[in-house]
Amino acid sequence: MRRTFTNFGLEESLIFQKSSPGKSAYSLPGLDVEDTPIEEILDPDDVRSEVSGFPEVSEVELISHYTRMSTWNYHVDLGMYPLGSCTMKYNPKLNERVARLPGIALTHPLLDEELCQGNLEILFRLQEFLEQLTGMDGVCLQPCGGAQGELAGILMVRAYHVQQGRPRRYVLIPDSAHGTNPASALMAGYEVISIPSDGEGRIDVQVLAEKMTKDVACLMLTNPNTMGIFESHIEEISQIVHDRGGLIYMDGANFNALMGYARPGDMGIDVLHLNLHKTFSTPHGGGGPGSGPVACKEILVPYLPTPNVNQVGDAYRLSSDESHSIGRLHAFYGNFGMVVRALCYILTCGGEGLKELSEVAVLNANYIRSRLEDHFHLPYSTPTLHEVVFSDALQNKRGVTTLDIAKRLIDYGFHPPTIYFPLIVRGALMIEPTESYSKEELDSFVDAMIAISQESLEDSEKVTGAPTGAKLTRLDEVQAARHPVLRWSPDEDTAT
Amino acid sequence: MRRTFTNFGLEESLIFQKSSPGKSAYSLPGLDVEDTPIEEILDPDDVRSEVSGFPEVSEVELISHYTRMSTWNYHVDLGMYPLGSCTMKYNPKLNERVARLPGIALTHPLLDEELCQGNLEILFRLQEFLEQLTGMDGVCLQPCGGAQGELAGILMVRAYHVQQGRPRRYVLIPDSAHGTNPASALMAGYEVISIPSDGEGRIDVQVLAEKMTKDVACLMLTNPNTMGIFESHIEEISQIVHDRGGLIYMDGANFNALMGYARPGDMGIDVLHLNLHKTFSTPHGGGGPGSGPVACKEILVPYLPTPNVNQVGDAYRLSSDESHSIGRLHAFYGNFGMVVRALCYILTCGGEGLKELSEVAVLNANYIRSRLEDHFHLPYSTPTLHEVVFSDALQNKRGVTTLDIAKRLIDYGFHPPTIYFPLIVRGALMIEPTESYSKEELDSFVDAMIAISQESLEDSEKVTGAPTGAKLTRLDEVQAARHPVLRWSPDEDTAT
Amino acid sequence: MRYLSITPEEKKRMLEVTGVDRVEELFDTIPKSVRLTSPLNIPQPASEIEVLKYFQGLAEKNVSTDRFDSFLGAGTYNHFIPTIIDSVISRAEFYTCYTPYQPELSQGTLQAIFEFQTLICQLTDMEVANASLYDGSSALAEAVLMAVRLTKRSRLVVPESLHPNYRKVMETYVANLDVQLSDLHLMDAGRVDLDHLEKTLKDDCAAVVVQSPNFFGVIEEIREVTRLCRRAGALSIVVVTEAISMGLLKPPGELDADIVVGEGQSFGIPVGFGGPNLGFFATRDRYKRQMPGRVVGQTVDSQGQRGFVLTLATREQHIRREKATSNICTNQGLCALMCAVFLSTLGKQGIRELAEQNLKKAFYLRKQLGDRLVFSGNTFNEMVVRCDRDPTEINRQLLTEGIVGGLPLGRYFPDRSDQMLLCVTEQNDPKKIQRLAEILTRVEVAS
Amino acid sequence: MRYLSITPEEKKRMLEVTGVDRVEELFDTIPKSVRLTSPLNIPQPASEIEVLKYFQGLAEKNVSTDRFDSFLGAGTYNHFIPTIIDSVISRAEFYTCYTPYQPELSQGTLQAIFEFQTLICQLTDMEVANASLYDGSSALAEAVLMAVRLTKRSRLVVPESLHPNYRKVMETYVANLDVQLSDLHLMDAGRVDLDHLEKTLKDDCAAVVVQSPNFFGVIEEIREVTRLCRRAGALSIVVVTEAISMGLLKPPGELDADIVVGEGQSFGIPVGFGGPNLGFFATRDRYKRQMPGRVVGQTVDSQGQRGFVLTLATREQHIRREKATSNICTNQGLCALMCAVFLSTLGKQGIRELAEQNLKKAFYLRKQLGDRLVFSGNTFNEMVVRCDRDPTEINRQLLTEGIVGGLPLGRYFPDRSDQMLLCVTEQNDPKKIQRLAEILTRVEVAS
């Protein structure tokens, strides 16, 4: 069976363009207290005029507005979404239902501890499970994304060093690392030293050993790294870093490769973050909310962000000892709704299920790798775990780039892989299938990739001119950046 | 802005074709009582072997299966759905939420009356509101659709006549009536006499007067009728029918035209049905469930189906007097979930809102009529209310039929109107816009119709070859009927 | 009014196009004499908050299975509903569209219903199934009408063990046709008396109706019934109200039934105060053109691609009018979808496992009730117990312990006023089952 | 395992293709010495029913606004959420997709965020807004970092009336940068002491932070603050935690603010135990290239059709790495969508009406509290009251009447341990407001 067919979609203008006075989508009960004129309550000078430009539409129009727009998105429920490093797995419907239980969703964060024991138990149990899974001693669920988890972790590293006498100056980061790593290090007040990768796609231990001085606060390692390769020299690395008083931070974005097989805590990692929106199935929401818990070893526990939840007898309590903590990262407890979903997922999968899904994620990636390695250039022959990075080297000879291949995949009905990342591979195509999809779906993806490779050689314009099957053809990103139009306004509106 | 663009859709095979042993989408707790072997409970002869052919798929596959299939449907949230006689109005989200409240959705129908007072109140209040709206004296919410409402009504008519001495033999039905009318009359044991329409698209009163004998049990009238025309001679008709001892049944499918403007109870109607899934915004669900309450005047109240709800003091009670009732139509109380939604809708709109929406529904239909009457043949010049029926007479000269026009509308991104109904108009195109959509949407529909009319004259193959923009081209209905394939089976499966 | 999208300004422009001054004029064809002159006696519009509060208040006046352990069955069953069902049917693509009259824009609905028909065939082991009927009771009524049409005979044989409300609905449907009903006795086992059936079955018999598991929970000897029917030239109609039983019990098709109808509510549809439910209807290939209701069939488009359409329309009211096989138009489409999602979720293993759990948990209660059981025949998940107090009074006591008891049979059978019909499903807590048994058997224990 | 779609048979075939015998071999690059040898200490898989029951049990251990009338605010507000928001965001098209890296497949998300940015600009009366940050507190922290970058100055002026948790988050973010904080006193009115501000504002000041309505509910004199900032060459950062107030109060943009940040939770996001929330960030056009976070911009495709893309990427970590304006990557996309649906639902009239109801209902309480009010300044929907008993004890009493009282300020300000911060929204029942006032003012009435 073909994968795609052509169909019509419906266009939809901006909500502001649909607005006209006299329509409305809201309903409120009448004011149920006495109606004091505003002037008697406020200084008229403090009162605004109407919100100029705000839309006025009916509920019917709103629903069709968003319904139509929704159909312009590709998404996980439609099919495989092999965006490398993002772990686009299935987002269970049960998670969504549980997170919406009124007794959970409608609770105020500043309730007395006695009045939110259910929520505190949710936080506590997830903390515990994540400790189990990572082999670490403490967890804080406050960071709202991987990047904030990194910031937390590096701040903890810094606090530790300060406690030892001085913060030190540098953070070592492999050149294959995600951009958030150096950015987070900088926000924590560190300078970044980049460590090259070796011929196998791993961190160059030689160079690491050279750069690892007493001025280095920590190494930020991604494991498996962004090539999908496990840093097999981890023990040696650990030795080097720790011998010189440094610590190791692990970017746990790729934790989906490891569950039940290996624990960062057993390999010398001092602190790490996880992405609940990757490994633990919470939805990406078109860009968030996510959640990036930070986990650490005993020596760093005092520095964890506060508050966290402890069990005291039968009750759950918010930690009150802030003496060494790096402080708060969120006005309340982070993206609690994601915590609920992740806990629901872990309980559903159970320990054995989590291990099995890491296994299948790794199998799927390796299956794709094996089926594609005759068609796409594999920059490193090192075995990989949950994802595989190809390059456009073969296709490039005919002028076809990674961007072209990505866009052409759209015509085949797939979301493209992550492209041009990691930076150490020219024209990287980073494929992460996850464990969710069927072999039929994987095969269909592989077949599309092979077909595109063929087209690149035989009919390259089909590829360089892609996509032609989506709502729009390629978008002009240069114009967007040069002449930014970041909001609608009646005059700039060129599209009506 | 254009209305449509082309996009890719994803194909999806039958669920049976995705099945393979070892996949599953369910989870059940372990058996929590002692595990007695089945042979000790049942006669092994009564136990089946596995359900041959039953699917085995994962939850992920199920979700993408239905998600993909869903994208092949046109629906109300996407845009105007001018299917005449079906009143495809917006289905409020609030209705859906209310109907899912656990305290309402999770109640057993055989609970003691004391334990379901909330539900009984819902039934009672809707009965009351429908009495108000129709000007009738009694309502039963049991019928599950318009057709069952008709059956109930005609059975009541029969019961009445039996009580008067004899059931009589005939039911008069205008030739413009919906097919369910004669079918229901037959099921109630009557023979049908068809009454022609006059030159204005109304029932021919002359002929009616002739056919209305003492052997006629009732007239089944649709008002406004399926042309969207109000039966203005209703008082005269009422006189004729009642004078000869007959009753009048009104098919209330078109009640969306009348709310707040006129009540069947004030025009001589003795019994009618409403369609909650039309006028009262409950969703059509791709074919149901609907709800077709029957309402009647005092003289017919004793014959209403049972049970119904009465108020006794502060409490609600199920009626127990079945002595004259036509009996039950449903194992419980009909499609209660639709009753909840309809009540929610009426409370939201309020009396004034309901009137306003009938007004807008009629305005929209007349606006479309005015804009289209130069382009399509209008078989009757009589003013119409909530819908308008054109024919393909003009386009037919170029070989373009109503079916072609309907299919071509698909390419313009619209669901077609009802076609070839009512039967009294050759090549009928029955357009009912409802009150829901914006003027922009109505104009876009009108523009598409005009464009198609143009194409019919200038480039008729575009029309006769339509649709080309949908998932499939025209389907072979003759083959489907001649060689019926009504279920998948491994051998008949020609599509893998 | 948030459900309207026309502004006053637009109204004016539209009226101009329409050529009238005021919108009221559009109603001029309604004679003044029958116009409504006063405003409707219906309250002012209520806001979303107010409406929600109102219904939440009503919900609190009900006793619902999210808060109570319930032993009520009798045609509506409290089963587990996988979360994904609501996710699927909450897609507006499925729930806001009409009957798929335009197949090119409705392939999603059509394929889903085709799958539903197939699933019902597989489960019943029959050859064809329709796209749904209103509920189990009207499905039975339609089956009976079909049998009368097919056999051109007029007698129906109906056992006492048929759900009394099903019988009533059937009676309503046949009331004015030339049809006679013959009652069929029960044996002590709670099953149809086959000897009586044999005597009753004459050559004027159109059909024999048999429910299994029957209203009292007992599994009927369908094979014997269909054998006797064949001999008499009557059609056998098997009714199933507890559809989960089909996951374990021999399917009626294998037992040579001619028509199998029933209630699909157990398959993913909330108890919902009894509706919307799902009538299913399956029969033999040879009878398909006499089947009531919509049917989806497979075909091809003009380019040879597989697609689905509503078919065999010549049976239906919109083509055949008074000669149609039924008057049904709107059916229970979305419930059929729920059922299809449910069955596809459970699949081959799950439906069996679920049925077994029902059997075994009911048996757990059965064993504890011992000689209080009224019938000796094997049961699936329902059973009748004899009480030594007023069943209603027992229920009142149970309620105080968070238990909704069984159905007092006196409501339907005056001679059974000391009996109660109990249902146990996978949802019941074993502790509550035990407690129920204790109270019913009066081995009172301090709770 | 229902979340996996590969059969054992397929696994075997895939392993063959992959060239290994057992799946464990694929993990061979992990040294044996660091492998986990024991099973994870995590329970067996739980079925859907069990998981649901577990969470329902937990939910019952919480006090939630569906069952209690709550007067807690302080950064999280209990407002009405139109039903359609959940309908929209429950579409998998919106909630299961990633950040829109591939614009051709993400126009739905992109247009929605473009609309969100526009709505935030309109409401704040600012020129540009980003696609969201984690929450109001980190949005403030990012604003402060931006001000430091822009001004190359190092002092921040922060009033006591800033939400204490916002202050803490800001402190975490700036802890290791070369930045000093200066405190700003309050006047009796509960507003920033402008004289003190004038004295504090030196030419090393990067920015002044001011929250309005402030933590104590009082409306600040933003115009004066921004005037002083301009004069000193410092940037003004206005923080809004109760976003509904912007429906009624003069927008910070009109009052010449340089950066407006805040919490959008009031706009359609459930109180949700404090998260996910929605940080919004708006500023002047001239600063747009220093803005943190993602931004959507309008452009055209190769055929000239309008479309949207993520833009100004050169500010971001994935391009600029350690030179980025922020490390943020995943933001609060779906919450931004909820906010956009909320604001489009309320529209011009609704946002005003809602804000007015909050004002007036809070005023209704305010009037009853009379001289127990701690601050004399005008307030929107929050206020501080002085108690003559332990606030915690008062709350305990209130709870028995179905009321969740206010926030005891002693938690944050030891010198305010006799004070309580109260919030009134459109959700509060007037009778409960009255009862609250009675209890707080000790005009005890038998209830």
Ligand SMILES: Cc1ncc(COP(=O)(O)O)c(C=O)c1O
């Ligand atoms: C390897 C890696 N590290 C860090 C991040 C940042 O995580 P987040 O987007 O949750 O902030 C990502 C996200 O894509 C990532 O892939």
Ligand SMILES: Cc1ncc(COP(=O)(O)O)c(C=O)c1O
């Ligand atoms: C005029 C008319 N009468 C009766 C019916 C039958 O109603 P239902 O489909 O609810 O059975 C319809 C439905 O289309 C109709 O349009």
